Amino acid sequence: MNSRSSWRRAAIAGCAILCLLTVRAGAQVDRATVSHGAAAEAEIKAAAAKPTPRASDGHVDLSGYWDFPQPSVSEHTKDGVVYASPFIPGANAPGQMQGDPNPPPYKPELLAKVKELAKNQTHADPAFHCKPLGVPRVGPPRQVIQTPKLVALFYQVDIGEGDQSGIGVRLIPTDGRSHRKDVDPMYFGDSVGHWEGDTLIVDVTHLTEDTWLGISGYFHSAALHVVERYTRKGNTLTYEATVEDPMVLTKPWTMTPQTVRLEEGMVVEQPPCDERDEQHLVNDDHHTRDF
């Protein structure tokens, strides 16, 4: 075994152990022999080492189709069985979405509400019921088309939470204009962008209260203001978002950054989202361990 593979195996095993440590007391753990995360990390690192292209106006070019590293289509077939799941036996396994290391800093008097909402996620989370994830929970876009004065962000949410019918689109003017005043609070809100060096900064206002910041009961108020940072390095795009909501948070909160990788592809229209499960649920379990 070469040093690179032993290092990778050690990281994978270690991650599995750490993930075991983060699960809630008493919960059984998935067959977590290999995590999805460790392999993804290595692929992101390799993509980041590639050259960073620039647009004709000199700005870094964010255009492209972006996605989290995933098993390839061929890797989904094993021993003659097509595994239509993000997790393939012997290749990877799901982690537990427990023990968030970076929760938003809620006011102490609101922590009980957050905990209660988290417990009731399958009933209370707007995204469970086909509402869009909204900014910033939607994370990085699946595709970007960048022009000198307008950046178009395209979203394809089709993973069983916050699934979005059709194609989600945000248009980000970068021509120096101010926020619109003639728009209603919405899931993507109103965005204006500008460049700071090689990073696109997007200021987002007019966000509806009908979204959460994350799956664990992270509600917010209508005072939500988000500043996003889109940074391309090589063939990776890192999404960062800082959330201000003085009505519910004690200070601004920066989400854990998410990095996606440039791939071949193009967003496709999604079918309607039609939630039919809630009537059949017999308990409040909701965190991933299934797929």
Added chain:
Amino acid sequence: MKRNFFAILLASCALLATLPGWAHHSFQAEFDASKAVTLKGTLSKIDWINPHIYFYLDVKDDSGKVTNWTLESIPTGFMHRAGLTRDDFVIGDTVTVLAYRAKDGTRAFAWVQELTFANGRKVAFGANRPQPEDPAPK
């Protein structure tokens, strides 16, 4: 080296914690892994929607009575990542499925765990069931 090792561990776990939601709800909240059923029938209808695709299967019992089963499945994005589209499932096809019945007692409603086409091609939905603590399917 050691420092990098722990940096990678933390980054990996952070990634797990932040990846977009993968599960609409817990399997255990709706279906019973101890109540497996094997069904052979013909696909009568497909609702290709999110957050779950639904297959409808006409299953004939020994007396000739036909029951239309509703079989819940995965989101469309999971199908596409595995290279499957709506066209892989044809109305009228004879298929065999391994499914787990709903816990709430809804008749002829189950989660489809495996689907095998007449030509032997098999698709598995959800690699992690039955869970280690669950009894083996009967």
